[in-house]
Amino acid sequence: MAQDGGPRSQLREVIAQTCALVAPRQCPCGQEGSWLCERCTRLLEAAPCRVESSCDALQVLTAARVREEHHGGITLPAGVDHSPLLPVLALGEYGGNLQRLVLAWKNGGMLHLGTRIAPALVPAVAQLAMAADVAAPGLVPVPSRRSAQLRRGEDHTAELVRAIARTGAGHALLLRSRPTTAQDGQGARQRRTRRIHLDGRRARAAGRRAESVIIVDDVVTTGSTLRGMHDALTDAGMQVIGAVVVAAARLPTPASGLEHVA
Numbered sequence: 420m421a422q423d424g425g426p427r428s429q430l431r432e433v434i435a436q437t438c439a440l441v442a443p444r445q446c447p448c449g450q451e452g453s454w455l456c457e458r459c460t461r462l463l464e465a466a467p468c469r470v471e472s473s474c475d476a477l478q479v480l481t482a483a484r485v486r487e488e489h490h491g492g493i494t495l496p497a498g499v500d501h502s503p504l505l506p507v508l509a510l511g512e513y514g515g516n517l518q519r520l521v522l523a524w525k526n527g528g529m530l531h532l533g534t535r536i537a538p539a540l541v542p543a544v545a546q547l548a549m550a551a552d553v554a555a556p557g558l559v560p561v562p563s564r565r566s567a568q569l570r571r572g573e574d575h576t577a578e579l580v581r582a583i584a585r586t587g588a589g590h591a592l593l594l595r596s597r598p599t600t601a602q603d604g605q606g607a608r609q610r611r612t613r614r615i616h617l618d619g620r621r622a623r624a625a626g627r628r629a630e631s632v633i634i635v636d637d638v639v640t641t642g643s644t645l646r647g648m649h650d651a652l653t654d655a656g657m658q659v660i661g662a663v664v665v666a667a668a669r670l671p672t673p674a675s676g677l678e679h680v681a
């Protein structure tokens with residue numbers, strides 16, 4: 420309440436109190452007594468970890484060698500090298516209680532959990548901003564599909580971005596965008612990238628300023644949505660300095676950063 424005293428959150432609190440009279444408060448993990456138990460609170464306090472190397476759709480080809488090459492005593496095997504398109508920070512793996520928390524927040528009518536998730540993402544935003552030497556990056560939510568918005572009644576990633584912006588870590592940059600479906604006459608290769616069209620005056624203005632932005636999403640799986648958003652923002656003239664998500668479907672294994680992604 421102290422961090423987020425807007426009328427909407429007050430209303431949410433009233434609803435929460437009213438519901439608590441009928442049913443006890445329950446954490447998404449099943450623990451009764453609070454909306455977020457101590458154990459799940461600790462999940463949100465995790466240090467952000469880099470996950471881009473485990474997102475297939477974020478890998479771009481950086482070198483190709485038809486035969487083994489030697490450079491200054493280092494032998495590079497024949498094959499191709501990939502590097503990730505952008506850094507992606509997550510709080511943890513999408514599974515167990517973190518998954519229950521995310522699902523309760525986005526689909527389970529517990530939108531108020533966003534006010535707990537937002538401060539948890541601030542260190543990740545700060546880390547990317549510091550690495551890029553940017554004071555207050557624009558925070559761009561990935562567009563929810565219209566059907567999902569209608570079903571949930573609210574755009575949860577836009578709401579999350581507003582809550583992060585209220586902490587001062589960056590400013591909300593809510594852009595008008597049209598997600599296109601993956602099957603729009605695309606070949607198998609392009610289908611890995613979800614194409615997103617940005618339009619509207621705000622996107623054009625941010626592009627002219629070459630604004631530094633961070634993409635914010637709930638869960639990253641292959642990274643195809645982040646890639647689509649990255650490409651749309653870059654095409655509009657913005658500098659994408661990274662992405663922040665709550666959870667990643669797969670965390671990189673300790674050595675995977677050194678592997679060649681074939």
Ligand SMILES: [Zn+2]
Pocket residue numbers: 446447448449450455456457458459460516
């Ligand atoms: Zn819990």
